[in-house]
Amino acid sequence: MASDLRKILDLSVPVIVTIGQRRMSVDDVLALGPGAILELEKSNEEPLELRINNKIMGHGSAVKLGENFGIGSGQIDSKADRVGALGGG
Numbered sequence: 001m002a003s004d005l006r007k008i009l010d011l012s013v014p015v016i017v018t019i020g021q022r023r024m025s026v027d028d029v030l031a032l033g034p035g036a037i038l039e040l041e042k043s044n045e046e047p048l049e050l051r052i053n054n055k056i057m058g059h060g061s062a063v064k065l066g067e068n069f070g071i072g073s074g075q076i077d078s079k080a081d082r083v084g085a086l087g088g089g
Contacts, residue, residue: 020040
């Protein structure tokens with residue numbers, strides 16, 4: 001049974017960090033080009049959302065790691081909540 005559990009724990013799942021959202025008409029989306037800037041309805045002071053299976057599992061702040069960006073976790077949901085999100089529950 002332990003090897004079955006190890007296989008499950010080794011699975012890769014998508015982790016999404018959401019900085020904001022915006023609704024746009026299809027016409028406006030088609031008009032986007034290089035250099036376009038989309039203003040979001042979220043303040044730069046608000047925390048970023050950490051999503052697993054497209055469910056919010058925590059929040060954090062943006063950090064710069066060399067030439068990359070990352071998220072510094074500020075609040076992470078309980079292990080039970082995270083497992084529930086992975087199963088779609």
